Amino acid sequence: xxxxxxxxxxxxxxxxxxxxxxxxxxxxxxxxxxxxxxxxxxxxxxxxxxxxxxxxxxxxxxxxxxxxxxxxxxxxxxxxxxxxxxxxxxxxxxxxxxxxxxxxxxxxxxxxxxxxxxxxxxxxxxxxxxxxxxxxxxxxxxxxxxxxxxxxxxxxxxx
Numbered sequence: 277x278x279x280x281x282x283x284x285x286x287x288x289x290x291x292x293x294x295x296x297x298x299x300x301x302x303x304x305x306x307x308x309x310x311x312x313x314x315x316x317x318x319x320x321x322x323x324x325x326x327x328x329x330x331x332x333x334x335x336x337x338x339x340x341x342x343x344x345x346x347x348x349x350x351x352x353x354x355x356x357x358x359x360x361x362x363x364x365x366x367x368x369x370x371x372x373x374x375x376x377x378x379x380x381x382x383x384x385x386x387x388x389x390x391x392x393x394x395x396x397x398x399x400x401x402x403x404x405x406x407x408x409x410x411x412x413x414x415x416x417x418x419x420x421x422x423x424x425x426x427x428x429x430x431x432x433x434x435x
Contacts, residue, residue: 316378342410
């Protein structure tokens with residue numbers, strides 16, 4: 277069987293599903309990397325439009341319902357602590373940190389892909405926009421507003 281990292285399309289989900297660190301993007305580069313990503317939350321203003329204000333707090337049942345990954349928010353929390361050295365105590369702080377750590381993940385992945393040329397000649401992140409007003413891999417939120425990762429992705433691809 278041919279290795280996707282040598283001959284074809286690679287979906288690298290080791291960071292989200294495999295609990296690998298962001299530095300693992302550097303060692304998992306295929307000829308074409310067509311799927312990779314990291315979640316963040318949308319801004320508080322988006323959540324406030326869809327959640328009862330009494331449930332806008334860390335760990336609320338409403339936020340848990342919006343998180344559709346079987347991994348829950350655990351990878352986000354772990355990455356915030358590992359990559360940013362922070363432990364947010366408020367929902368606003370957590371949202372902001374989740375967006376910064378998502379931007380860092382995409383930037384590191386794209387830098388790894390771009391740095392592996394001519395071996396890697398294509399990269400396609402998951403995902404651009406959102407159909408859900410909750411945490412996801414998107415870099416444009418449900419309301420159509422770019423998250424910080426949008427600018428990080430634009431800048432990384434422009435280098």
